[in-house]
Amino acid sequence: MKRTHLPLNALRVFEASARHLSFTRAADELAVTPAAVGQQIRALEETLGVVLFRRLTRNLELTPEAEQALPALQQGFLAFEEAVRLLQAGQSSKVLNLAAPRALVAKWLTAKLADYGRLHRDLRFSVNAHEAGEVDFTQANLDLAIHFGGEPQAEGIHGRTLGDEALVTVAAPGAGLDAPCIAHPLDPETPCVESALTLADPGLAIDAAAAGLGKTRVPALLAMADVAAGRVVLLEDGVPAGGQWWLTAPTPQWRQAKVRELVAFLTGAAG
Known part of the structure; x- marks a missing residue:
């Protein structure tokens, strides 16, 4: 038979x-x-x-x-x-493989993974930098990827958003709105006549602003830790960012408890 x-x-x-x-x-x-x-x-x-x-x-x-x-x-x-x-x-592997923009990893994700790791001592994380374009989940053996922009459109890829995002202007304490502009790819429409400095990502732009090189307009999620630490201050209220942070994965990965639980934690942490 x-x-x-x-x-x-x-x-x-x-x-x-x-x-x-x-x-x-x-x-x-x-x-x-x-x-x-x-x-x-x-x-x-x-x-x-x-x-x-x-x-x-x-x-x-x-x-x-x-x-x-x-x-x-x-x-x-x-x-x-x-x-x-x-x-x-x-x-049920105890390793979570993620990909995310370098700025998000440095300014937000690593701290959240540390918090999550304290709740789940047996977990280990592997994080790769990924800036733009489609992610090959199979080749990179990824459980989850994060990108900034619109909802994923690729077939079989689904996402959860970290919520609405705004662009805020930050600079070193004592600097004013007349400070030189620091540009980066996530804010191509920096409201300045001319940028004093252009950097590869908004995380570097925040560090440059903290060093006193000028002001920069960045996603609020990336700036919150530096604002809370007093490294930079808010100069202007946020304006709509024109995109959101999306946590994305193919359907099979969403069936994994370790992925669903981490996503629930990160989406709550961003609120």
Whole structure:
């Protein structure tokens, strides 16, 4: 019989019945009625063209054919159980592989992962820098990726947002709105006539502002820790950022408890 035609549920019922030599005890194990067990056995006998049990007055007895096949069937179910265990062990790996923009890693993500790691001491994190474009989750063996912009559009990729984002203007304490501008790619429309300095990412722009090189307009999520530490101050209220931070992954990764739990923590931490 071809693999695609194997009556696996009926074989499971047969194995339990053969082990107990009782439809009633097999039904208790399988959480079904004895009548349902009997129906499955009769259907299996018809499908295979083999009598599996002799019905005696008080119990059951295996036919020679059933007795001969039972050990191989039980080994098969043990192999199924081992395969399921290996699949679950892979999904429950204690390593989380993430990709995120370098600025987000430096200014927000590492601190949040440290907080999360204190709650889950057995977890380990692997974080790769990823600035723009589509992420190859398979090649990079990623569980989760974070990007700034719009909702993911790639087929099979789903996301959760960290919430609405705003651009805020920050500078070193004592600096004013007349400070030189520091530009970066996430704010191509810096409201200055001319930028005194252009840097590769908003994290570097915040550090340059803290060093007294000017003011910069950056996503609020990236600036909050430096503002709280007093390294920079807010010069202007936030304006809509034109995008959000998205935590994204393919459908299979969202089935992993470790991914769902981390996403729930990060989305709560950003609120």
